[in-house]
Amino acid sequence: MTTALFYLFSIxxxxxxxxxxxxxxxxxxxxxxVFSFANLAGIYFLLEAYFIGILQVLVYAGAIMVLFLxxxxxxxxxxxxxxxxxxxxxxxxxxxxxxVFVISLGALLVRxxxxxxxxxxxxxDGFGGITQIAEALFSRYLxxxxxxxxxxxxxxVGTVFLxxxxx
Amino acid sequence: MATVQRTYxxxxxxxxxLPAVVRGLWMTFVRIFRRKDTIPYPDRKYVPADGxxxxxxxxKDAEGRIKCVAxxxxxxxCPAHCITIVPSPAPWDEGEERYPVQFDIDLLRCIFCGFCxxxxxxxxxxxxxxxxxxxxxxxxxxxxxxxxxxxxDVTSQGxxxxxxxxxxxxxxxxxKL
Amino acid sequence: xxxxxxxxxxxxxLLVFGVTMLTIMLMTxxxxxxxxxxxxxxxxxxxxxxxxxxxxxxxxKFLLKEDIIPTQANxxxxxxxxxxxxxxxxMTMAVIPxxxxxxxxxxxxxxxxxxxxxxxLYILALTSVGVYGxxxxxxxxxxxxxxxxxxxxxxxxxxxxLAMGLSIIGxxxxxxxxxxxxxxxxxxxxxxxxxxxxxxALIFLIAIFAxxxxxxxxxxxxxxxxxxxxxxxxxxxKFAMFxxxxxxxxxxxxxxxxxxxxxxxxxxxxxxLAMGGWGVALSVLAxxxxxxxxxxxxxxxxxxxxxxxxxxxMRLGWKVLLPLALVNVVLTxxxxxxxxxx
Numbered sequence: 001m002t003t004a005l006f007y008l009f010s011i012x013x014x015x016x017x018x019x020x021x022x023x024x025x026x027x028x029x030x031x032x033x034v035f036s037f038a039n040l041a042g043i044y045f046l047l048e049a050y051f052i053g054i055l056q057v058l059v060y061a062g063a064i065m066v067l068f069l070x071x072x073x074x075x076x077x078x079x080x081x082x083x084x085x086x087x088x089x090x091x092x093x094x095x096x097x098x099x100v101f102v103i104s105l106g107a108l109l110v111r112x113x114x115x116x117x118x119x120x121x122x123x124x125d126g127f128g129g130i131t132q133i134a135e136a137l138f139s140r141y142l143x144x145x146x147x148x149x150x151x152x153x154x155x156x157v158g159t160v161f162l163x164x165x166x167x
Numbered sequence: 168m169a170t171v172q173r174t175y176x177x178x179x180x181x182x183x184x185l186p187a188v189v190r191g192l193w194m195t196f197v198r199i200f201r202r203k204d205t206i207p208y209p210d211r212k213y214v215p216a217d218g219x220x221x222x223x224x225x226x227k228d229a230e231g232r233i234k235c236v237a238x239x240x241x242x243x244x245c246p247a248h249c250i251t252i253v254p255s256p257a258p259w260d261e262g263e264e265r266y267p268v269q270f271d272i273d274l275l276r277c278i279f280c281g282f283c284x285x286x287x288x289x290x291x292x293x294x295x296x297x298x299x300x301x302x303x304x305x306x307x308x309x310x311x312x313x314x315x316x317x318x319x320d321v322t323s324q325g326x327x328x329x330x331x332x333x334x335x336x337x338x339x340x341x342x343k344l
Numbered sequence: 345x346x347x348x349x350x351x352x353x354x355x356x357x358l359l360v361f362g363v364t365m366l367t368i369m370l371m372t373x374x375x376x377x378x379x380x381x382x383x384x385x386x387x388x389x390x391x392x393x394x395x396x397x398x399x400x401x402x403x404x405k406f407l408l409k410e411d412i413i414p415t416q417a418n419x420x421x422x423x424x425x426x427x428x429x430x431x432x433x434x435m436t437m438a439v440i441p442x443x444x445x446x447x448x449x450x451x452x453x454x455x456x457x458x459x460x461x462x463x464x465l466y467i468l469a470l471t472s473v474g475v476y477g478x479x480x481x482x483x484x485x486x487x488x489x490x491x492x493x494x495x496x497x498x499x500x501x502x503x504x505x506l507a508m509g510l511s512i513i514g515x516x517x518x519x520x521x522x523x524x525x526x527x528x529x530x531x532x533x534x535x536x537x538x539x540x541x542x543x544x545a546l547i548f549l550i551a552i553f554a555x556x557x558x559x560x561x562x563x564x565x566x567x568x569x570x571x572x573x574x575x576x577x578x579x580x581x582k583f584a585m586f587x588x589x590x591x592x593x594x595x596x597x598x599x600x601x602x603x604x605x606x607x608x609x610x611x612x613x614x615x616x617l618a619m620g621g622w623g624v625a626l627s628v629l630a631x632x633x634x635x636x637x638x639x640x641x642x643x644x645x646x647x648x649x650x651x652x653x654x655x656x657x658m659r660l661g662w663k664v665l666l667p668l669a670l671v672n673v674v675l676t677x678x679x680x681x682x683x684x685x686x
Contacts (some may be wrong), residue, residue: 176473180682191649193647194643194648195382195644195647196382198382198383199378199381201384202384203381203384203385204385205380205384205385205386207386
């Protein structure tokens, strides 16, 4: 059952991801991207990484993509001249970019696959749970975590400053 | 006219809003248990006050003849042009010389202003207390002379809603209506 | 998973789904009856005993209405939106425990469809997905009022989700766990969280009113300004789906509130676990009564208060509730440290 679900989620994930790239309607793309996130969360659930899965939905699907949708919806996207529904695939540089990407990904996989623990190895109790993640985040990675927080605050203040000159 | 100006200085406690919220909730809550004003309609009916302007009727005189003399005053006075009268010489010997052979009121056009009642020199047309009539077709809501006289028969013995609420069974069969 | 477990899970799923649907029906009736009572009226009382069959009649009416798809609408999005709203609304009830664990033979059946170890976050995640339905319904209708309603809905939900999430953190810090089982067990031991986190409870209560788009926060369907908001262009069964999910969300939010701050199925000063079957029945009853109170509160508040203005809504969310929730988190942290030291 787990295997069947894994393939189901994977097919949906890859299919919707392809749809996002190839479709030209921005709103459809956003919706399909959200759907692909949901499937990714499903795969995380299968790996019993519930927290990561939920964060995938809560943060990416629930917060970030809503803002994407806002932007896409409010920038009036209807094109003046009718365009093709799908992205044309006959450009030579599409293939070139894809080739570079595949090669770099393949190189990563070849180098990294040996270092990964076996899929059958036992995971420690509570692996990927909130306690573990919180401990890692607030002890070992405290400095990067706080730096990221500071960075986001700066970005936020900057956005407000740019958007509203009169405060 | 003297102008009374009332000012309310918001106090610090008003800025918490919660006491006002609780007061508001209490206000609506106690009203749940108050007596209800609803009249359970088909079982009990609203009794309009005297002088209510509802469905028209054509009055009859002491001999049971129609009082109307087809003078067409009401037809002229009607701002909605909903009355159609066809006059004719009266068949009876003594009494009035004219009477209507056709007296139709289009109830969908009628605005129940009561001008017909005011214009009538013979007190022949009157507005009654009847408010609950309805139909599925427009044709049914053109009431004819026969119907208007039947309304008189029903309503001449007192407010029909008061009588219905007292348990009397009254049905109005006014032809098509 | 043994056959017994699967059977128990199926029964629980059906039970929760059925009871939720039934409660939605009763809520639509209660809404009309209670509002009528508050206004010296009687409300619908003629279909069935006391109007109990009125929701069925309403549902039938929805089914038989003409289904209109506006020509300006974006068809796939327009059709998808009610589904996106409805599915998360019905899924969220799954993690809420509605009674003490039931002992059947040697099996201990928890009265909860799924005991996820991140139960609280699960509900937050699904509510944040529900926003899409509103936005897409607004955009897909191809009409200006739904668009404005959808934008307002999403802005409102995102703003109040923050305050809501932060108010939960206080409870989670006390409990040290995100599952509803742990939260309720903690409250059984040490008393309900409302006594320890009154500020968080208040913020959470206000936030769930905003999250479910109910008055005084129903800016998204403000009739006087936006006709019907995001569901203006929807009719028939698709409108019914929006309507159902609004009530389903209210039920989930009430159950959420009860579980976090009012001890879930816990009856104070009673040990349900030691009482066997009767204890379970008592706990389910307690849960139903508590959720029922909050559902009544929803209706009660709706027919008492006028609507906020949009800037007031945003100010309340960002300038009042969010700082208060942060203060609550900090205070809880200090209290925990002080208690650990003492």
